[in-house]
Amino acid sequence: MPGTLHVLLVRHGESVGNAGQATEDAASTELTALGVRQAEAVAAALPGEPALIVVSAYARSQRTAEPARARFPHVPVEVWPVHEFTYLGPQAYAGTTVEERRPAVDQYWHAADPHLVAGEGAESFAAFIGRVGDVRERLERAAASPVVIFSHKKFINALLWTWLAGAPAVSSRRMGRYRGFDHAMALPNGGCIDLRIERGADSPGAPGLARVWLSPVRTRHLEGLSA
Numbered sequence: 001m002p003g004t005l006h007v008l009l010v011r012h013g014e015s016v017g018n019a020g021q022a023t024e025d026a027a028s029t030e031l032t033a034l035g036v037r038q039a040e041a042v043a044a045a046l047p048g049e050p051a052l053i054v055v056s057a058y059a060r061s062q063r064t065a066e067p068a069r070a071r072f073p074h075v076p077v078e079v080w081p082v083h084e085f086t087y088l089g090p091q092a093y094a095g096t097t098v099e100e101r102r103p104a105v106d107q108y109w110h111a112a113d114p115h116l117v118a119g120e121g122a123e124s125f126a127a128f129i130g131r132v133g134d135v136r137e138r139l140e141r142a143a144a145s146p147v148v149i150f151s152h153k154k155f156i157n158a159l160l161w162t163w164l165a166g167a168p169a170v171s172s173r174r175m176g177r178y179r180g181f182d183h184a185m186a187l188p189n190g191g192c193i194d195l196r197i198e199r200g201a202d203s204p205g206a207p208g209l210a211r212v213w214l215s216p217v218r219t220r221h222l223e224g225l226s227a
Helices: 033-045 059-071 098-111 125-140 153-164 172-184
Strands: 003-011 052-055 077-079 147-151 192-199 211-214
Touching (some): 059 147, 125 153, 125 172, 147 153, 153 172
Parallel strands (some): 003 147
Antiparallel strands (some): 003 192, 192 211
8 A cells, every 4th residue: 555654653651560570471561650651641742643543462551552542532442463572471470570580581582593482372583573574564554644553662673673674584693683673772661653654665675665764762751750
């Protein structure tokens, strides 16, 4: 579908996991009081009514979208598979903090196996990149804009990385490159990135891909917020 699509990518507000507290699972983690204020600041900073609001199935994404939904009650809301890359199984999250999970996280990335499923209910890197590609194609076919997507850091960074890197093939080397990109691409809770997607055009060196322009991470709306 030709034309230009405007997308706003929003990372969810601070969750209890982000704040260093123990979680029960990856999907049900709630926002902190600061995360709620960040969600309100995001909604207030939206320049106008979007054509579509997209949320992930995870609670922290849906809670972050609530103030925007309240501000624009007539805008359709859809749940897309834009949830976080959960490469450890649910058992790894039960009653643990980010720091307590760090050895398992380091072990996963050190293995550098894109097809590794690290526990029942976990997602492999290959499956994650496939999911990201499906969302990207869905966005490029969207009928109207702007689209506001409430998602998660690793997913947002993977979406950007696959556009910028030209939909790279999955391999151990590419997995490491994504990990480096994710570390380098700072996106705080409540941070936003504006995208302009020119559809119907080829990216340099990547025929058939849309051209994408992105803004620096926007955080001005978060100034003055504190725990």
